[in-house]
Amino acid sequence: MLSTMPNIDTKLKLKISGLTRSARIMRAMTFYIPVIILVLLVLTAIFAPWLAPHDPIKVSLLERRLPPAFVEGGSMKYLLGTDSLGRDILSRAIYGARISLSVSLLVIAATAFVGTALGIAAGYLGGRTEAFLMRFTDISMAFPGLVLAMLLSVSIGPGFFTVVLALSILGWAPYARLIRGETLRLRNSDFVAQARINGASAWRIMLIHIFPNVINPLIIVMTMAVGFMILAEAALSYLGIGIPPPDPSWGSMVADGRGDIDRAWWISTFPGILIALVVLSGNFFGDWLRDKMDPRLRQL
Amino acid sequence: MADILLEGRELTKYYPVTKGLLQRVIGYVRAVDGISFTIEHGKTLSLVGESGAGKTTAAKAVLLLERLTSGTILFEGKDVYKFSKSQLKTQYRPRVQSVQQNPWSSMNPRMRVRDIIAEPLVVNTKKTKEEIRSRVLELLDQVGLSPDQADYYPHEFSGGQRQRIAVARALALNPSLVVLDEPVSALDVSIRAQIMNLLKDLQEQYNLSYLVIAHNLATVRFMSHSVAIMYLGQIVEYGEAEALFLKPLHPYTRALISASILTLPEDEDQNVQKIILSGEMPSPLNPPPGCRFHTRCSEAIDICSKVPPEVRTIGTQQVKCHLYDDPGVQSASSK
Numbered sequence: 001m002l003s004t005m006p007n008i009d010t011k012l013k014l015k016i017s018g019l020t021r022s023a024r025i026m027r028a029m030t031f032y033i034p035v036i037i038l039v040l041l042v043l044t045a046i047f048a049p050w051l052a053p054h055d056p057i058k059v060s061l062l063e064r065r066l067p068p069a070f071v072e073g074g075s076m077k078y079l080l081g082t083d084s085l086g087r088d089i090l091s092r093a094i095y096g097a098r099i100s101l102s103v104s105l106l107v108i109a110a111t112a113f114v115g116t117a118l119g120i121a122a123g124y125l126g127g128r129t130e131a132f133l134m135r136f137t138d139i140s141m142a143f144p145g146l147v148l149a150m151l152l153s154v155s156i157g158p159g160f161f162t163v164v165l166a167l168s169i170l171g172w173a174p175y176a177r178l179i180r181g182e183t184l185r186l187r188n189s190d191f192v193a194q195a196r197i198n199g200a201s202a203w204r205i206m207l208i209h210i211f212p213n214v215i216n217p218l219i220i221v222m223t224m225a226v227g228f229m230i231l232a233e234a235a236l237s238y239l240g241i242g243i244p245p246p247d248p249s250w251g252s253m254v255a256d257g258r259g260d261i262d263r264a265w266w267i268s269t270f271p272g273i274l275i276a277l278v279v280l281s282g283n284f285f286g287d288w289l290r291d292k293m294d295p296r297l298r299q300l
Numbered sequence: 301m302a303d304i305l306l307e308g309r310e311l312t313k314y315y316p317v318t319k320g321l322l323q324r325v326i327g328y329v330r331a332v333d334g335i336s337f338t339i340e341h342g343k344t345l346s347l348v349g350e351s352g353a354g355k356t357t358a359a360k361a362v363l364l365l366e367r368l369t370s371g372t373i374l375f376e377g378k379d380v381y382k383f384s385k386s387q388l389k390t391q392y393r394p395r396v397q398s399v400q401q402n403p404w405s406s407m408n409p410r411m412r413v414r415d416i417i418a419e420p421l422v423v424n425t426k427k428t429k430e431e432i433r434s435r436v437l438e439l440l441d442q443v444g445l446s447p448d449q450a451d452y453y454p455h456e457f458s459g460g461q462r463q464r465i466a467v468a469r470a471l472a473l474n475p476s477l478v479v480l481d482e483p484v485s486a487l488d489v490s491i492r493a494q495i496m497n498l499l500k501d502l503q504e505q506y507n508l509s510y511l512v513i514a515h516n517l518a519t520v521r522f523m524s525h526s527v528a529i530m531y532l533g534q535i536v537e538y539g540e541a542e543a544l545f546l547k548p549l550h551p552y553t554r555a556l557i558s559a560s561i562l563t564l565p566e567d568e569d570q571n572v573q574k575i576i577l578s579g580e581m582p583s584p585l586n587p588p589p590g591c592r593f594h595t596r597c598s599e600a601i602d603i604c605s606k607v608p609p610e611v612r613t614i615g616t617q618q619v620k621c622h623l624y625d626d627p628g629v630q631s632a633s634s635k
Contacts, residue, residue: 190406194469197363198420199393212410 031288034281041278045097052091053079057246060086065264081266083256089270092248096271099249101278103163104229110168112222115175116214120206122176123183134180140173146239153241163242167232171225178221182214216290223286227279234275250275304377305476305509306339306362306396311371313357317585330584331357333533334371339477342503344510346520346541348556349530350581355513358530359479362511363398364388394424397470401482403462407454413440413465414450420472439468443498460491467498477509484519496522517560521545529553532592533584539617549619551575551599591622599623 044051063086069079080089122133149166156162186192186209195205234251236242243249250271257267312335314328332354339345347355360366362373364380373380375392383392397420400406407416417436421427427435437447443464454462463483470478483499484492496519502508514520520527524541529552537550548554555575577596582588588595594604603622612624 190400190402191408193365194398194400194406195408195419195423196365197393197396197398198423199389200419200423204423208411209408213408 030284034284034288037277037281038285041097041101041274044094045101048094048098052088052094054088054091056087056091056095056248058087059246062086065260065267067264068266071266080270081264083253083267084260084264087246089253089266092253093250093271093274096248096250096253097274099160099243099247100230100233100251100275103160103167103233103243103249104226106164107167107171107229108222108225110164111171111225112175112218114168115172116179116211116218118172119176119179120183120210120214123180124187124202124206124210126187130180133176137173137176140169143170145170149236149241150239158241158244160243163233163236166236167229170232171229175218175221178217179214182217183210186210186213219286219290223282223289226282227275230275230278303340304338305341305375306511307374308335308337308358308362309372309374310334310336311358311361311373312369313354313361313366314369327585330533330587332361332368333587335528335530335533335535337528337535337538339509339511340525341476341509342507343525344503344512344523346512346514346524346527347530348514348517348520348527350515352532352581352584353530354533354584355530356481359398359481359511359513362477363396363479364392389424394420394473395476396479397473397475397477398479398481399463399466399470399483402486403459403466404486406466407462409454412451412453413457416454416465417450417469417472420469424473435472436468439472442471442502443468458491459487460494463487463491463495464498467495467502471502471506474506475508477511479511479513481513482515483512485514485516492519499523517545517557529556532581532587534592534620535618536593536621537617537619539615543616547615547617549614549617549624550593550621551597551623552593555598591620 060082063078063082064084066075066078066082066086067073068081068089069076071081078088078090080093083089083092118133118137122130122137145166148169149163152162152166152169156165192205192209195209200209230250233242233249234254237249237252238255243252245252253271254268254275257264257269257271260267311332312330313332314330316325317327317329318324319326335354335358337345337347347358349355357366361368368381375396380388380392411419414433414436417439418432421432421435436450440447440450445461445464445468449457449461454465457465463486480499484495487495499510500523503510510523512520512523514523521541526539527541527544528535529537529544529550531552537544537548537553544553545557548557555577558575559577575598579596582592582595588605589608590606591597591600591604591609594600597604601622603625607622609620609622609625611618611620614624
């Protein structure tokens with residue numbers, strides 16, 4: 001009788017923890033793999049000059065559209081092949097990480113900050129403040145984005161900060177909408193009423209009682225936006241109003257290879273894979289972060 | 301009566317009802333319609349009534365969460381509405397605290413218990429971190445929680461424990477008056493007695509006044525010194541708790557009491573006849589003429605549907621009912 005006890009005990013523990021061994025490994029993987037990918041990409045972006053085997057913008061017309069090393073006809077000199085101007089795709093992808101990641105992170109930080117601040121202010125203060133801010137948001141959403149980007153590009157010249165500015169001006173409105181909705185829900189909650197009974201100022205309520213409770217949806221939207229911003233930057237680059245050539249960004253690389261997709265698939269495919277990796281990793285990481293930041297889910 | 305802490309005089313709250321694109325006002329919901337009450341130092345007043353009777357609106361008015369349409373609230377003899385913003389912040393808000401009905405929603409889920417209880421202190425006092433820390437531990441001890449629970453989040457507690465936390469928060473500033481909005485109705489029956497006992501102990505210890513909002517008469521009877529029965533925005537009967545429960549005068553009060561399992565062994569009449577009220581409470585948008593209760597009253601007489609009754613004082617009770625207009629009717633209808 002007694003000898004069976006430990007056995008029961010371990011089985012029980014598994015049941016209590018709610019997860020089988022393989023499920024827990026899966027859960028750990030969905031955290032570690034995306035984090036490792038993201039860290040590697042960020043390190044790649046930082047150390048690009050040391051990692052890239054070739055100059056990313058050096059044209060070599062004799063070596064156009066060389067296939068990757070592991071495909072017949074490829075050489076070890078260009079591991080991922082070359083594009084239509086004979087530039088090394090690996091080197092361009094490594095340098096492209098710099099531009100693509102920094103554009104999307106900067107834009108997300110700026111839009112989330114502005115959108116959250118305006119959303120909370122509109123939702124909590126109500127009245128005319130809300131009416132004004134929300135009409136402003138509507139106007140921003142109704143404004144054709146490409147026209148604005150072109151306008152900026154023409155007036156201050158194309159470049160990195162023009163792209164960041166254009167995408168930021170276009171991107172904050174959805175945050176403001178979302179956060180305002182969440183704030184409206186929280187404004188009528190019992191604990192906000194309690195804070196008002198205590199005499200807490202509007203500032204304090206917005207900062208301490210409302211902001212921490214809108215972080216969940218905020219993080220989800222922010223991580224979803226990583227991929228979207230990389231694609232948006234690509235779209236601008238494709239139209240010639242993004243990062244000016246020959247500087248590489250993943251988006252412009254995909255766009256460059258579009259015409260050659262039938263004879264040189266590798267030109268678009270490798271930067272495309274990178275974009276997909278970042279988007280997926282960002283989403284998984286966002287899910288994990290959201291669970292971590294919610295005290296109600298932390299123990300699970 | 302020099303011992304009065306807070307007095308409400310002829311409080312009314314009308315909510316405008318608007319219609320159409322131009323927000324034309326088509327009428328008013330008379331949530332609270334001319335109620336008066338007094339709360340003495342160290343005593344408990346309960347506001348009792350069905351949903352929609354206006355008791356929560358009255359409590360919100362006392363907490364200054366709703367601006368009244370008319371009427372005055374006197375706090376220690378001073379008109380609360382004449383306080384300046386800074387006077388409110390120093391002389392009124394810290395001294396009038398509240399415990400809300402639902403302990404699951406009255407706390408910020410992102411804050412630790414330590415910070416939840418400390419919130420009133422942080423907002424209203426200039427205490428140092430160390431002083432606040434020790435005060436929080438003291439408060440936890442007073443409401444029967446242990447100091448090591450200070451770093452937990454609210455979701456890690458049961459309903460009863462959460463209500464204890466809410467009580468600790470309400471006491472943080474040493475208030476004079478605590479508004480208890482259905483303090484135990486969201487709790488399991490087995491926990492209610494604990495919380496009510498805690499509240500009574502604290503009342504004795506600190507000479508606290510309570511304004512209790514409740515619909516459960518057992519709670520009210522256990523907690524209160526005086527009781528105001530509300531119906532459709534008006535107080536229909538008001539008096540000392542024991543007297544009112546033993547000898548309810550207003551037909552509505554009698555119906556409420558007969559509907560609850562409330563009789564104690566020492567009560568004379570163990571077989572109180574059940575009075576079942578029919579129908580719903582009429583809309584406060586368009587209250588019936590005369591006595592507001594006459595549509596559901598089993599003892600209604602002709603005059604009830606025409607003339608609003610005046611307040612009559614009978615013993616320690618005040619009642620708004622035509623049955624007591626003529627002193628001769630009084631004895632006949634009290635049973």
